[in-house]
Each structure stands twice: as structure tokens, then as C-alpha cells.
Amino acid sequence: SYVLTQPPSVSVAPGETARITCGGNNIGRKIVHWYQQKPGQAPVLVISDDSARPSGSPERFSGSNSGNTATLTISRVEAGDEADYYCQVWDSSSVHWVFGGGTKLTV
Amino acid sequence: EVQLLESGGGLVQPGGPLRLSCAASGFTFSSYVMSWVRQAPGKGLEWVSGISGSGGDTYYADSVRGQFTISRDNSRSTLYLQMNSLRAEDTAVYYCAKGEYSSASGYFDYWGQGTQVTVSS
Numbered sequence: 001s002y003v004l005t006q007p008p009s010v011s012v013a014p015g016e017t018a019r020i021t022c023g024g025n026n027i028g029r030k031i032v033h034w035y036q037q038k039p040g041q042a043p044v045l046v047i048s049d050d051s052a053r054p055s056g057s058p059e060r061f062s063g064s065n066s067g068n069t070a071t072l073t074i075s076r077v078e079a080g081d082e083a084d085y086y087c088q089v090w091d092s093s094s095v096h097w098v099f100g101g102g103t104k105l106t107v
Numbered sequence: 108e109v110q111l112l113e114s115g116g117g118l119v120q121p122g123g124p125l126r127l128s129c130a131a132s133g134f135t136f137s138s139y140v141m142s143w144v145r146q147a148p149g150k151g152l153e154w155v156s157g158i159s160g161s162g163g164d165t166y167y168a169d170s171v172r173g174q175f176t177i178s179r180d181n182s183r184s185t186l187y188l189q190m191n192s193l194r195a196e197d198t199a200v201y202y203c204a205k206g207e208y209s210s211a212s213g214y215f216d217y218w219g220q221g222t223q224v225t226v227s228s
Binding site for chain 1: 153154
């Protein structure tokens, strides 16, 4: 089945820009969604449909998707952005929802 | 306000069964696909199973096919997961998640708080 690959960790200083990647074979042909999960909490959707921000998602969060890599970009990173981030696609071939392994963002 | 409330988790012996429930409110339950997603201790998210809004189509991860059964009661706005022959590797927090559409695809826009399942003797 389809595999999504994320770096285990990303570290940035407050105020900088964090970029979290999600790799997959021709992922640019799929629609990618991103979730934020803080310790002890359920995941929260922060980017849908490659680059759309759901209601309540800060404007500092943006997404892109092309070729073999999708990217979640967090501008002007704040301490409160420290969390695990997961990418997700729907794989019509296997009829599965697929999650990446997750990336721990350290601020 | 959309709410998803899981129940039924607990400690179960290896080989035993367990049934999880997810009570939904705040939206037209029958209009949306629902899924179970689990997270083992210290690990990432793993999609487990999904069911269409009508209940007519079900989907399973390879790791649980033949072991778990998903179902829904639209009259009660409740999602279920029957788990049989449980193994230690099934130990996880199990989340109920609401899908974007009535059929399979898309993202999960609402999640429950999760219910802990621990398989141990």
C-alpha cells in the first residue's frame, strides 16, 4: 500500500519558519491533509486539500504539494506550535486512509 | 457542536474480545463516513477501519482485516468496533473520527478524545 515518509523531528527557534515534509510516490497527484497533535490530546486538522486552512487554523500555517513531496510550512513559529504533525492521504488503489509516521516539531 | 465520545476500552487478556463504541452528536451521522484510528504508546497514528455513511461499505487496514469488524447504528448515531483475538500489539488509544464525505476518501475533520485499549495478561 501507499507509503508516506516524514522526518522524525524538526527543530526551529521561535519566530523562524518550520517546514515539515511528507514524501510519497507522485504524492503531487494525491490530496494531502495535515494534523497537529499535542501530548495527551486528539489530532486536529490544520491543513486540508493540500493548502486549505480549516476554520480556526492560524494563518501562519500553509501547505503545498508537488512531485514527490508535500510540505507543511509554519511561519513565525511560536512555542505553542510544539507538537507532532502528521500528513495523510486517501489511497484509492488500496482503499485505505494513510498517515505518515509523524514529525515532532521542537521550538 | 460536533461531539464524538468513545467508550468500551479497558484491560483485556490476549485472545479476548472487546467492543468499542463512539456516540456522535451535532451533525447528521448517516451522512458521513466514520473511521477508527489508533495510536500505540509512543507511536504514530494508524488508520484501522472505516465505514460509509449508509454502512454498506466497510474498509480495513491489512493489520486488522479478519480480526476487527466495524459497524454503525444510524438510528442511534453510534459507531462500533468489534475487536476479536486481541494481541499485545493492539494495545493503543483508539480514536473515533468523522470523515469529510459520506463515502470513503478525504480527511477527518473531528476526532473523539480516544479510549485506551490494553491487551495484557
